[in-house]
Amino acid sequence: MLSDEIPESSHHDVAAYALGVLDPEDIQGFELHLVSCERCRIELNEFGELPGLLNEVKSASQRVRP
Amino acid sequence: MWLVRRQLDTRFERLDPDDDPDRDDRLIRELYQEFGGPLLRQVRQSTGNDLQWAEDVVQETLLRAWRNAAKLTWERGLLWAWLLTVSRRIVIDGRRRRGVRPREVEPPEADTVAVPDATDKTLAAIVVADALRGLSPDHREVIEQTYLRDRTVSEAAEILGIPPGTVKSRLYYALRALRGVLKERGVAS
Numbered sequence: 183m184l185s186d187e188i189p190e191s192s193h194h195d196v197a198a199y200a201l202g203v204l205d206p207e208d209i210q211g212f213e214l215h216l217v218s219c220e221r222c223r224i225e226l227n228e229f230g231e232l233p234g235l236l237n238e239v240k241s242a243s244q245r246v247r248p
Numbered sequence: 249m250w251l252v253r254r255q256l257d258t259r260f261e262r263l264d265p266d267d268d269p270d271r272d273d274r275l276i277r278e279l280y281q282e283f284g285g286p287l288l289r290q291v292r293q294s295t296g297n298d299l300q301w302a303e304d305v306v307q308e309t310l311l312r313a314w315r316n317a318a319k320l321t322w323e324r325g326l327l328w329a330w331l332l333t334v335s336r337r338i339v340i341d342g343r344r345r346r347g348v349r350p351r352e353v354e355p356p357e358a359d360t361v362a363v364p365d366a367t368d369k370t371l372a373a374i375v376v377a378d379a380l381r382g383l384s385p386d387h388r389e390v391i392e393q394t395y396l397r398d399r400t401v402s403e404a405a406e407i408l409g410i411p412p413g414t415v416k417s418r419l420y421y422a423l424r425a426l427r428g429v430l431k432e433r434g435v436a437s
């Protein structure tokens with residue numbers, strides 16, 4: 183399988199991508215990877231609700247501050 | 249499966265571009281109908297509830313989606329992730345341009361992160377804050393230094409003094425751990 187030949191770390195960008203913190207110059211490369219990598223597409227969907235959940239924490243801590 | 253590309257292509261077939269100067273408007277309007285509301289809700293949280301700014305960001309994001317329409321062959325969930333990614337970049341870039349120091353640039357320190365105000369507690373906020381505290385220090389730190397402080401991977405890498413690749417891998421395992429905990433507690437699906 184092709185997926186066995188590429189390093190594990192090449193799939194790790196999906197987390198930064200899901201959170202929108204991947205550096206701009208890496209975004210296109212990862213989006214190309216995404217097209218051919220089912221594993222990352224599945225994980226991107228799985229991570230999909232985390233930004234919203236983390237926003238709960240973020241806005242809660244913001245409201246505490248004046 | 250809902251493919252944006254297919255939908256856009258269908259429209260191309262139906263409409264001769266020369267005959268229909270309103271075509272672009274219509275496609276953008278369609279993106280608005282589908283994603284405008286949810287996107288605005290997400291973006292407002294990162295603009296500190298600045299509605300005007302949030303609306304500008306949503307508009308710019310959907311315009312970029314339209315410009316990239318030929319490449320956006322993903323299913324709906326992936327397009328949504330793409331829109332969130334792009335909108336977050338626009339907010340962050342906008343802050344830099346304005347020289348605005350956002351309030352969340354200085355969130356509480358690690359051990360006090362996101363302890364919600366008693367009057368503002370929501371169940372999700374409490375559960376998520378608790379889940380974050382339960383992560384390993386490395387994992388918690390990398391989520392804080394990126395997403396919670398609106399920093400990119402390379403910015404966080406510089407601050408943490410570790411390579412960007414390490415930040416990305418830590419973030420990956422951190423999100424898996426976080427999602428596992430939130431799933432266990434019934435907050436994530």
Ligand SMILES: [Zn+2]
Binds near residue numbers: 193221
């Ligand atoms: Zn992958």
